Amino acid sequence: MSLMWRLLSISVALSLSLSAATDKDVIKFVKRGLSQNPDLKVYDVKIIEKQPVRRLKGWDAYIIAFNIGIKRGDSEQNLSQRDTIFVKDRFVAPDLVDIKTNRSLKERIVLSLDKSFYDEKHHIFGNKDAKHKLVVFSDPLCPFCREVVPELFEVAKKYPDIFALYYYHLPIQSLHPASVPLAKAIIYLKKQGKKDIIEKIYKTEFNYEEHDESKVLEELDKKLGVKLTTKQINQPWVLQELNEDRKKSQYLMIHGTPTLFVDGKYDPKREAYKKFIPKNKKEVKSKK
Structure with missing residues (x-):
């Protein structure tokens, strides 16, 4: 259960208005619930984004940002976090689970x-002014x-x-330790053109369980002929870019890889871009 939901008072768990809830009702609900806790001081609650829940008619996901003092x-410890709640008519739930x-x-x-995510640092293929923008965290x-x-x-x-692709690094160290030095190598090499x-x-198989960066780089050299040192891939600017990418993934509430966005919208099936692929040469010209 999420932090915000644990902090909300159960006594107000269904206390939205009798009619369909508005955005103001949702904010009031969260503020009222948090305020029931005598150890909390609520400074701010706001809706960052509201999204219809796919395939569940009438349900909306509210991404809430809240600032509180504990x-x-x-x-007093100040805390700023975000969480998601689900709302339909006058009912609210901390989560919905597919049975x-x-x-x-x-x-x-x-x-x-x-549009800030369409920057030169992360642009990798396609023309930057292409009609459709693809952003992937991988x-x-x-x-x-x-x-x-x-x-x-x-x-x-x-x-x-038609497509401009922007690539963000999100190596999952707990699952693939070797992906971290490889991500840093990619950052370094991209800077070199x-x-x-x-x-x-x-397209190359690596020992994904390897923790030793020098051994990962040795494997990179052996298989692809790319010679790099641990000093090169651990320069401050490389580490900064990797850390910034991780922070952006946290801001977007990304939970796994690959996460794809098509023209700014999250695409859970990673297939939405395919409808823009031309079927013939004539269509190529029309889609430009």
């Missing part, structure tokens, strides 16, 4: 992104990423006036 003896798959729908709620050793992301590379290279190396890495 009493710790004679001191067939046992999957939490909260984990599938991701914020939309703005781990180079994630099995699902290795299926999806190479297709994004190909489509952006084949139709550069060798962005094609990312395609080769995605």
Whole structure:
């Protein structure tokens, strides 16, 4: 159960207005619930984004940001967090779970992104002024990423006036330790104008369980002929870019990889871009 829901008073769990809830009702509900706790001081509650829940008519996901103060003896700890609640008519729930798959729908709620994510640092293939913008957060050793992301590379290279692809690093160290030094290597090599190396890495098998960065780089050299040192890939600017990408993934509430956005909207099935792929040469010209 989420932090915000644990802090809310159960006594107001169904205290939305009798008619369909408005955005103001949702904010009041959260504020009222938090205020029931004598150890909390509520400074601000706001709705960051409201999204209809896919395939569940009438349900909306509200992404809420809240700033509170928590009493710790004679001191106060300030806390700023975000959470998601689900609302339909006058009912609210902390999560919705698919009874067939046992999957939490909260984990599938991701914020939309703005144009600031279309920057030079992360642009990799396609023309920057292309009609459709693709943004992917990926781990180079994630099995699902290795299926999806190479297709994004190909489509952006084949139709550069239709697709611009922006790549963000999100190596999952707990699952694929070797992906961290590989992500840093990609950042370093892209800066040197060798962005094609990312395609080769995605098509090459690595020992994903390797923790020793020097051994990962030795494997990179042996298999792809790329010579790098741990000093090169651990320069402050490399680490900064990787850390910034991680922070952006947290801001967007990304829970896994690959996470794809098409024209700013989260695409859970990673297939929405395919409808823009031309079927013939005549259609290529019309889609530009």
